[in-house]
Amino acid sequence: MIDKQHNQLSFGIGVDIGGTKILIMIMDNQGNIIFREKVKTSNNIKEIIEIIKTCISKVNIDLKNIVGMGIGIPGRVDSQRGFVIEVPSLGWENMKFKSMFEEHFNFPIYIKNDVNYSVIGERWLGNGKNKDDIFYISIGTGVGSAIIANGKIIEGYHFSAGEIAYLLEKEDVKSGRQNTFNDFGVFEKKTSGTALTEQGKKLNLTAKELFIEYKKNNPVVVPIIEEFILEISIVIANVVSLLNPESVIIGGGVSESMKCLIDKIIDTVSKLTPMNTNIELSKLGGDAGAIGASSVTFQNFRKK
Amino acid sequence: MIDKQHNQLSFGIGVDIGGTKILIMIMDNQGNIIFREKVKTSNNIKEIIEIIKTCISKVNIDLKNIVGMGIGIPGRVDSQRGFVIEVPSLGWENMKFKSMFEEHFNFPIYIKNDVNYSVIGERWLGNGKNKDDIFYISIGTGVGSAIIANGKIIEGYHFSAGEIAYLLEKEDVKSGRQNTFNDFGVFEKKTSGTALTEQGKKLNLTAKELFIEYKKNNPVVVPIIEEFILEISIVIANVVSLLNPESVIIGGGVSESMKCLIDKIIDTVSKLTPMNTNIELSKLGGDAGAIGASSVTFQNFRKK
Numbered sequence: 389m390i391d392k393q394h395n396q397l398s399f400g401i402g403v404d405i406g407g408t409k410i411l412i413m414i415m416d417n418q419g420n421i422i423f424r425e426k427v428k429t430s431n432n433i434k435e436i437i438e439i440i441k442t443c444i445s446k447v448n449i450d451l452k453n454i455v456g457m458g459i460g461i462p463g464r465v466d467s468q469r470g471f472v473i474e475v476p477s478l479g480w481e482n483m484k485f486k487s488m489f490e491e492h493f494n495f496p497i498y499i500k501n502d503v504n505y506s507v508i509g510e511r512w513l514g515n516g517k518n519k520d521d522i523f524y525i526s527i528g529t530g531v532g533s534a535i536i537a538n539g540k541i542i543e544g545y546h547f548s549a550g551e552i553a554y555l556l557e558k559e560d561v562k563s564g565r566q567n568t569f570n571d572f573g574v575f576e577k578k579t580s581g582t583a584l585t586e587q588g589k590k591l592n593l594t595a596k597e598l599f600i601e602y603k604k605n606n607p608v609v610v611p612i613i614e615e616f617i618l619e620i621s622i623v624i625a626n627v628v629s630l631l632n633p634e635s636v637i638i639g640g641g642v643s644e645s646m647k648c649l650i651d652k653i654i655d656t657v658s659k660l661t662p663m664n665t666n667i668e669l670s671k672l673g674g675d676a677g678a679i680g681a682s683s684v685t686f687q688n689f690r691k692k
Numbered sequence: 693m694i695d696k697q698h699n700q701l702s703f704g705i706g707v708d709i710g711g712t713k714i715l716i717m718i719m720d721n722q723g724n725i726i727f728r729e730k731v732k733t734s735n736n737i738k739e740i741i742e743i744i745k746t747c748i749s750k751v752n753i754d755l756k757n758i759v760g761m762g763i764g765i766p767g768r769v770d771s772q773r774g775f776v777i778e779v780p781s782l783g784w785e786n787m788k789f790k791s792m793f794e795e796h797f798n799f800p801i802y803i804k805n806d807v808n809y810s811v812i813g814e815r816w817l818g819n820g821k822n823k824d825d826i827f828y829i830s831i832g833t834g835v836g837s838a839i840i841a842n843g844k845i846i847e848g849y850h851f852s853a854g855e856i857a858y859l860l861e862k863e864d865v866k867s868g869r870q871n872t873f874n875d876f877g878v879f880e881k882k883t884s885g886t887a888l889t890e891q892g893k894k895l896n897l898t899a900k901e902l903f904i905e906y907k908k909n910n911p912v913v914v915p916i917i918e919e920f921i922l923e924i925s926i927v928i929a930n931v932v933s934l935l936n937p938e939s940v941i942i943g944g945g946v947s948e949s950m951k952c953l954i955d956k957i958i959d960t961v962s963k964l965t966p967m968n969t970n971i972e973l974s975k976l977g978g979d980a981g982a983i984g985a986s987s988v989t990f991q992n993f994r995k996k
Contacts (some may be wrong), residue, residue, distance in 0.1 A: 515923035521849045533934070537839075538845045538854075544841075544936025545825045546967065554965050557861040558926060561964065567933075569966045622862060629858035629871075630837070630931065632848025659856050660865065662873040663850065 399449055401457035402682030404502055405429065405442060407477045407529065410436065412443045413678040417455075417686045419513050423447045423502055424675075431478040433485075437492050456685030458497045458678045460502035461485070462487030464547050467500045473547060476570045498684050502677045503550060504541050506670075507534040509680030510637050514671035521633040524670075525552065525624065526640035531580045537631060552623055553580075579619040581642045587612050599645045617652050624667065625660035626654070634667060703753055705761035706813075706986030707744060708806055709733065711781045711833065714740065716747045717982040721759075721990045723817050727751045728979075735782040738791075741796050760799045760989030764806035764981045765789070769849050771804045777851060780874045806981045807854060808845050810943055810974075811838040813984030818975035819941050827937040828974075829856065829928065830944035834876060835884045841935060855892050856927055857884075883923040885946045891916050903949045921956050928957070928971065929964035936967055943974030 397416040404411040406429060414423035425443055430436055444451070463475030469488025489497045500508075507524035510516040516524075520539040526532045526557030533550040535542040542549045565574045571605065577583060584595035591608060593601060601609040624636055638646065638653070646653075646669060654667045672679055701720040708715040710733060718727040734740055748755070767779030769905035774790025793801045811828035814820040820828075824843040830836045837854040838908055839846040846853045857877030860869065869878045877888075881887060897905060905913040921990060928940055942950065942957070950957075950973060958971045976983055 395960065507708065535841075535850075535935075537841055538844050540842050542841045542935060545938035545969075546936055548967055549841075549934065549936040551933045551936070551967065554967070556926065556964060557863065557865055561922065563925065567964065567966050571908050573933075618862065618865065619788075622860065622865065625935065626859050626930070629855045629877075630853065630934070631839075631846060632850055632853040632855070634849035660860060660871065663852055663855065663858070664726050665849075 390479065393672070398453050398455045398686065399442065400455055400682035400685030401444070402460075402505075402664070402678035402680065402685075403436075403457065404677035404681060405436070405462060405478070406502070407462055410439065411675070411678045412440060413675070413682055414443070414447055414449070414454075415679065415682040418603045421679075422449065422676075427540075428444060429478075430478065433483075434489055438456075439491065441492075451494075454495050456498060457489070457493060458498040458500070458505065458684045459489065459682045460505040461499055465499055465501050466547050467498070467504075467543060470497070470499055472499070496685070498681070500541075500681070500684075501534070501543070501547070501550075503532045503534040504543065505678075505680035505684075506523030506639055506672075506676040507536055507637070507680065508541065508683060509672055509676035509678070510670060511536065511680075512612075512683045513679055514676060515637050516635055517636045521631070522635045522637060523624070523627050524618070524637045524639060525627075525629060525634040527580060527620070527638065527642040527646075528640035529581050531576045531640070535631065535633075537633075553628075571580040575619070575623065579616060579623075581640075584612075584616065584642065594647045595642065599648060603648045612648070617649055617656060621633050621653050621660060623655035625657045628657065628663050628665045629661045633665055636665055636667045637670050638667070639673070639676055641674065643669050644673055702757050702759045702990065703779075704759055704986035704989030705744070705748070706764075706809070706980035706982035706984065706989075707740075707761065708764040708809065708985060709740070709766060709782075710806070710831040711766055714743065715979070715982045716755040717979070717986055718747070718751055718753070718758075719983065719986040725979075725983075726753065728991050729984075733782075735784065737787075737792055741793065745818055747798075755798075758799050760802060761793070761797060761983030762802040762804070762809065762988045763789070763793065764985045765803055767805050769803055769805050770851050771802070771808075771847060774801070774803055776803070788961075800989070802985070804845075804985070804988075805838070805847070805851070805854075807836045807838040808847065808920060809982075809984035809988075810980035811840055811941070811984065812845065812987060813976055813980035813982070814943070814974060815840065815984075816987045818980060819972045820939055823938045825935070825937040826939050826941060827928070827931050827935060828941045828943060829924075829926070831884060831942065831950075832944035833885050833948040835944070836878045837931075839935065839937075856880075856931075859927060859930075879923070880926065883920060883927075885944075886922065888916075888946065899946065900949050903952060907952045917953070921953055921960060925957050925960035925964060927958075929961045930965050932961065932969045933965045937969055940969055941974050942971070943977070943980055945978065947973050948977055 464473040553576035602613040768777040859882035906917040
C-alpha cells in the first residue's frame with residue numbers, strides 16, 4: 389500500500405464526519421486511496437483532531453506533500469466562511485470550524501456538507517465523471533440530496549439546498565403532516581432507512597432483509613418495497629423535470645442494498661417524466677463523501 | 693421618448709416571441725425603455741425579421757450603437773449553439789435560428805428560452821436585483837419556471853430545465869395521470885391559466901373574474917382558488933426545500949391578477965417548508981422576457 393512513488397505525488401485528506409462513524413482517507417492526486425480508517429464518531433473537536441493526527445502519523449508520506457484537508461459535515465455549513473451553522477445530531481451550532489482546525493494543521497482546510505462532498509466524489513472517481521449536471525440522492529438513516537448544475541454545487545442562499553426530506557404532496561397537507569426543523573421531514577418519514585426499519589419491525593425483518601424478501605417475491609413485502617420504489621421514483625422524476633440533470637446517482641447506506649430495485653426505479657421514472665436521464669447507483673458507496681472531501685484539496689491546489 | 697442623449701448610450705434589442713404576440717423592445721444600457729411594440733405572432737422567420745427591422749427604423753438612434761439582440765423563444769433552445777430544438781406551438785423544430793437572424797443584422801444575436809429571459813429581466817430591473825439564487829415561476833396559458841443558482845441560469849443537460857408542468861404526486865400516479873411530450877403536463881393541467889379558465893367556464897366566469905369573486909368571498913369560487921393557492925404553494929415549498937433560493941418570483945400572465953392571493957401563498961408556503969425565502973409577484977410582468985432578452989446584449993458587450 390505504501391511505496392516510494394507516493395512521495396512524488398501530492399496528497400489530500402478527506403474526512404467524512406457521520407452521525408455514528410468518522411471516515412478518514414488519505415488520497416493521492418491520481419485518485420489512489422493511500423489510507424482509510426473508520427472510527428467511532430465524536431462531537432469533540434479536539435478528539436477529532438487527535439484522531440486525524442494519529443491517522444497521518446500511520447502513513448509513510450512526506451508531510452509537506454499534503455496539500456489540504458476537506459471535512460464533510462452532516463449538517464448546515466457556510467462553506468465560504470468555514471462556519472458550521474448547525475448539526476443537530478452532534479450538538480454543533482455556530483462554530484468557526486475551519487479556523488479551529490487550521491490552528492492545528494499546516495495545510496488549508498475546506499468544509500462542506502457531507503452529501504455535497506459525496507456528489508463531488510462521484511464526479512471525480514464514481515458515476516458522475518465529466519458530468520456538469522448531476523442529481524445525487526442519498527438514502528440512509530434519513531434522506532438528503534446534492535445538486536451539481538452548470539458544473540457547480542448548488543448550496544443555496546442559506547446553505548440549505550438539497551433538503552428533499554421536506555418534500556410533500558397535497559395528500560400530506562390534507563392529512564396534517566408538517567415539516568419542522570430538526571425533525572425528520574415529511575418525505576423522509578415515508579422514505580428512508582429509518583422508515584423501512586420501522587416497517588420491517590412489524591414483520592420481524594431488518595431493512596436489508598426487506599429487500600431480500602422483495603427479491604424472493606414475498607407477497608407481504610412486495611407492496612412495501614413497491615411503495616418505496618414509487619416514492620423514490622416520484623421524487624427523482626420531479627427533480628429531473630425541474631433540473632434536467634444528465635445523471636441521477638442514488639447513494640447512501642440503504643442504496644447498497646438497492647441493486648435489485650434499480651431497474652424498476654429506472655422504468656418507473658421513465659413513465660413519470662418525459663425527460664431522459666441516466667439513473668445509477670453510487671459507484672463509491674459510503675466512501676464517496678471522504679473521496680470528495682479529499683479531492684477539493686487538489687482542485688484548489690491546481691488553481692494556485 | 694426619443695432624445696439626443698440616447699445616442700451616447702448603447703442599445704439592446706429584446707424580442708419576446710410568444711404563442712399569440714411578439715413583444716419588441718429597444719432598451720438602453722441604463723435600463724430605459726426606448727421603444728416598445730407588441731404585434732401579432734408569426735412563425736415565419738422572414739416576417740419576424742421584417743417586423744424587427746421596421747421597429748428599428750421607427751427609432752431615432754444611431755444604428756452603430758445597437759450592441760445586440762436577444763430573442764426569447766417559447767420552447768426548447770440550445771442557447772450555446774443558437775439552435776431552436778423545438779417549439780410545438782409555432783411548429784418549429786431543429787432550426788439554426790441564431791444564424792438565420794445573423795444574416796440580416798450587423799450585431800450579435802442571442803437566443804434562449806423565454807422564461808429564462810424573464811428571470812434575467814427580473815434580476816436586472818425587477819424583483820431579483822442583486823440576487824444569485826432565484827426561482828421564477830411563470831403562470832400563464834401553461835406553467836413554466838426558470839432557475840438562477842450560483843448567479844447562473846440552470847438550463848439543464850438537454851436545455852429542458854424548469855419544466856414544473858410535469859411535476860406530479862403519488863395521487864396522480866395512482867389515478868393514472870401521465871406526462872407526455874407536447875401535451876400539457878400533469879401539474880399544468882391542474883394549475884394554469886387554461887385550467888382556471890376551464891373551471892371558470894362552469895360558472896360563466898373568466899379566470900380573471902374567478903380572482904375577483906374570490907376577493908368578494910363568493911362561496912362557490914373560494915374553494916377553487918384555495919385549491920389553486922395550495923397547488924402553487926406546494927410546488928413553491930418543494931422547490932424552496934430543494935434549491936433554497938433567496939427569492940421566489942411569480943410571473944406570467946395570470947400573476948397579474950394574483951395580488952389578492954400573494955399573502956395567502958406566502959403564508960401557506962411558510963407552513964409547508966421550514967426554509968425561509970422571499971416570495972413576490974413579478975415587478976416587470978409581461979415585459980420581463982423582452983427586458984431580459986435586451987439585457988444580455990449589454991452583458992456580453994461589457995465582457996468584451
